[in-house]
Amino acid sequence: LAENNARHIWHPMAHPAEMQASPPRVIMKGEGVHVTDVDGRTVLDAVGGLWNVNLGYSCDPIKQAIARQLDALPYYSGFRGTSTGPSIELAWELAQWFEPEGMTRAFFTSGGSDSVETALRLARQYWKIRGQGDRVKFLALKKGYHGTHFGGASVNGNANFRRNYEPLMPGVFHIPAPYAYRNPFDETDPERLARLCARALEDEIAFQGADTVAAFIMEPVLGAGGVVVPHPSFMTLVREICDRHDILLIADEVVTGFGRAGEWAGSRIAKVKPDMMTIAKAITSGYFPLGATLIGGRVAEVFEADRTSFGAIGHGYTYSGHPVGCAAGLAALAETRRLDLARNAAARGEELASVLEALKVKHALVGDVRYKGLMAALELVSDRTTRKAAGKAVMTAVADAAYEAGVMLRVSGSNIILSPPLVLTPKDVRTIGEALDAGLAAA
Numbered sequence: 001l002a003e004n005n006a007r008h009i010w011h012p013m014a015h016p017a018e019m020q021a022s023p024p025r026v027i028m029k030g031e032g033v034h035v036t037d038v039d040g041r042t043v044l045d046a047v048g049g050l051w052n053v054n055l056g057y058s059c060d061p062i063k064q065a066i067a068r069q070l071d072a073l074p075y076y077s078g079f080r081g082t083s084t085g086p087s088i089e090l091a092w093e094l095a096q097w098f099e100p101e102g103m104t105r106a107f108f109t110s111g112g113s114d115s116v117e118t119a120l121r122l123a124r125q126y127w128k129i130r131g132q133g134d135r136v137k138f139l140a141l142k143k144g145y146h147g148t149h150f151g152g153a154s155v156n157g158n159a160n161f162r163r164n165y166e167p168l169m170p171g172v173f174h175i176p177a178p179y180a181y182r183n184p185f186d187e188t189d190p191e192r193l194a195r196l197c198a199r200a201l202e203d204e205i206a207f208q209g210a211d212t213v214a215a216f217i218m219e220p221v222l223g224a225g226g227v228v229v230p231h232p233s234f235m236t237l238v239r240e241i242c243d244r245h246d247i248l249l250i251a252d253e254v255v256t257g258f259g260r261a262g263e264w265a266g267s268r269i270a271k272v273k274p275d276m277m278t279i280a281k282a283i284t285s286g287y288f289p290l291g292a293t294l295i296g297g298r299v300a301e302v303f304e305a306d307r308t309s310f311g312a313i314g315h316g317y318t319y320s321g322h323p324v325g326c327a328a329g330l331a332a333l334a335e336t337r338r339l340d341l342a343r344n345a346a347a348r349g350e351e352l353a354s355v356l357e358a359l360k361v362k363h364a365l366v367g368d369v370r371y372k373g374l375m376a377a378l379e380l381v382s383d384r385t386t387r388k389a390a391g392k393a394v395m396t397a398v399a400d401a402a403y404e405a406g407v408m409l410r411v412s413g414s415n416i417i418l419s420p421p422l423v424l425t426p427k428d429v430r431t432i433g434e435a436l437d438a439g440l441a442a443a
């Protein structure tokens with residue numbers, strides 16, 4: 001399997017020669033928070049699949065819901081007004097879940113990239129209906145991650161996900177993220193930094209002309225960019241700025257939705273109501289590919305009032321509202337609420353935070369630690385004074401030694417990223433800490 005993995009799967013981020021020399025793990029089984037590889041090694045999955053397996057790998061209610069739905073109806077399309085029972089029930093459930101954010105309608109997708117693509121299209125469409133078709137530009141954060149479609153790649157703030165694919169969508173502009181460890185303002189105080197970044201946003205809007213800007217998109221807590229945790233005042237300021245200039249605010253909650261950051265929505269940390277939300281990942285806890293773009297308030301009202309564009313809007317996916325995915329989603333959300341996973345994420349997150357702070361004191365390799373709920377990053381440096389990023393060999397050494405110690409970690413550039421299942425126990429937190437300690441000591 002390892003050889004054929006190297007030979008027959010295109011892995012854009014792992015070269016076949018490297019994979020031959022040091023084969024990536026092949027995972028065959030999962031149970032609770034653990035996964036077992038093809039050699040029979042069982043480790044705690046501190047990556048939670050890919051930020052998504054919040055309920056762990058053996059959640060019976062989700063498995064049973066999927067089996068029941070397969071028996072009843074494996075598929076019907078959600079195109080042109082048709083729907084299935086589970087998709088309607090899940091749309092209702094999402095409106096309850098994100099009621100504080102003002103969301104009332106869902107457009108179902110097959111994942112986060114589709115959800116972002118849909119949000120960008122909706123934003124353009126919204127302004128056309130309102131007779132302001134010049135509002136076509138998008139603003140976003142450097143270090144932001146919004147998926148891999150051309151629209152999402154265009155608003156991505158990480159060069160690695162853009163460079164190969166240029167020219168991307170025109171009219172996209174990025175502002176500095178409130179990343180205290182490295183930023184162009186040399187500002188380390190999170191609240192002052194939030195103000196500076198918000199000012200940069202307003203400055204960019206003035207430069208572009210507000211009447212040319214459709215929307216600003218941001219992750220309430222930046223995930224793939226290395227768990228950058230803005231001070232809550234940042235999103236509040238962003239909301240005020242968007243209101244002042246009549247610009248839509250899209251919250252990309254693909255990672256932060258459903259409790260990962262210790263609240264049911266990332267936007268809820270700052271009590272902000274975005275105009276649209278994108279969700280995916282934990283909506284089914286990884287048991288089926290599913291996502292959604294949520295709208296409410298003025299966006300929903302404008303669409304509801306406009307009869308002329310009905311039937312003329314070409315957008316939809318074969319698997320929009322897949323009944324098996326929606327059945328999995330309903331079961332996953334019921335379990336998530338029953339187990340109060342946002343609360344567990346916040347509590348275990350605090351324990352994990354003190355473990356990470358202690359590792360930073362102990363190991364000179366750790367330049368910075370960042371966390372919110374159960375999303376966390378250790379940024380490794382080869383020199384604390386110059387903050388030079390640790391090299392690939394060091395990062396691999398940490399991850400390999402941690403795996404030997406029984407924990408799967410994710411390396412992203414010079415960050416070790418942690419996003420374990422939200423059903424984590426205090427003992428699991430200690431296991432992750434011990435493996436990180438072993439990994440850092442070995443490196």
Ligand code: PMP
Nearest residue numbers: 111112113145146147252254255
């Ligand atoms: N937005 C964010 C914030 C994400 O983290 C991701 C995936 N990591 C995406 C969008 C894209 O989601 P997907 O990989 O499901 O297409």
